[in-house]
Amino acid sequence: MRKILVIGIGAGDPDHLTLQAVKALNEVDVFFILDKGEEKQDLVQLRRDILEQHVEQGSYRLVEARDPDRDRSTPAYSPAVGDWRRRRADICERLIREELTQDACGAFLVWGDPSLYDSTLAILEDILGRGTVEFDHSVVPGVSSVSALAARHRTGLNQVGKPVQITTGRRLAEGFPDGVEDVVVMLDAHQTFSRFADDDLHIYWGAYVGTPDEILVSGRLSDVADRIRTLRAEARERKGWIMDTYLLRRHSGQEPTGG
Structure with a gap:
């Protein structure tokens, strides 16, 4: 039976790879890469760099396909x-069926950790539910942007005995969550x-945490909000895309220690 590995490759630093991930990379015959366009070619290149650095045998194949665009103009987010x-599942189904022989191992390299705001696992379950192609799959966890952010700022994600909530910018727009003093926000355009x-x-x-383009800012929100907006706009203009994450913490006497 075909085997699919979903491998977390970290938030951008090639050294984020775990020993488990390196071992998994060396089992793979075919790596599937969904290309997000010219603006994000450096994301594809980082995957190539990881393979060149960590895969000992060079007999693997890279199979690339264009990642479908999502309609970001409609207010109907869930649909x-x-x-x-x-549409992404249609592409991945075709790649697995046509590019992976019955006894081969394929892999998807996932930014950060596959369990956190990534669609790969849900897409594979969708494909299996269609019954058109059979495969076994397993997951290798990775360093998420959330854990990398906390490490770079030398802070914990939660305060003593208190919870932390991970959410999206879309949900934060509905209001700061009740009963929580630490909120990690992802996917906030x-x-x-x-x-x-x-x-x-x-x-x-x-x-861009973990990459050469990394930018870090911390402090009282009222003091640094304008600076973050300016840096973010400049970075997006320069690179054509941006990936950022942040932790909001209600003031408790603990001063930030990061950059």
Whole structure:
């Protein structure tokens, strides 16, 4: 039976790879890469660099396909994501069926950790549910952007005896969660933290964490919000895309220690 590995490759630093991930890379016959276009070719190149650095045998194949675009203009978020996932599943199903022989091992290299705001596992379950191609699959965890962000700012994600919540910018726009003093925000294209600049909050923000382009800012939100917006706009203009994550913390007397 075909075997599929879903391998977390970390937040951007090739050294984020775990020993388990390196061992898994060396089992793979075919690596599937979904290309997100010219603006993000450096993301594809980083995957190539990881393989060149960590795969001991050179007999593997790279199979690339164009990642379908998601409709970001519609206010109907869930249907748009569902449509995008179906089209992505169609592509992945074809790749597995046509590019992977029955006894071979294929792999998808996932940014960060496959369990955190990534669609690969759900897409593979969708493909298996169709019954058109059979395979076994397993997951290798990776260093997430969340853990990398906390490490770079030399802080924990939660305060003593208190919970932390991980959410999206879209959900944060509905209000700061009740009963939580630490909120990690991902997938925020609209800089939702700006809505809370008058609250007594600290922010630990990072973009391109783990890469040579890494940018870190921390401090009282009211003091650094404008700086983050400016840096973010400049970085997006320069690279054509941005991946950023941040932790919002209600003030508790603990001063930030990061950059």
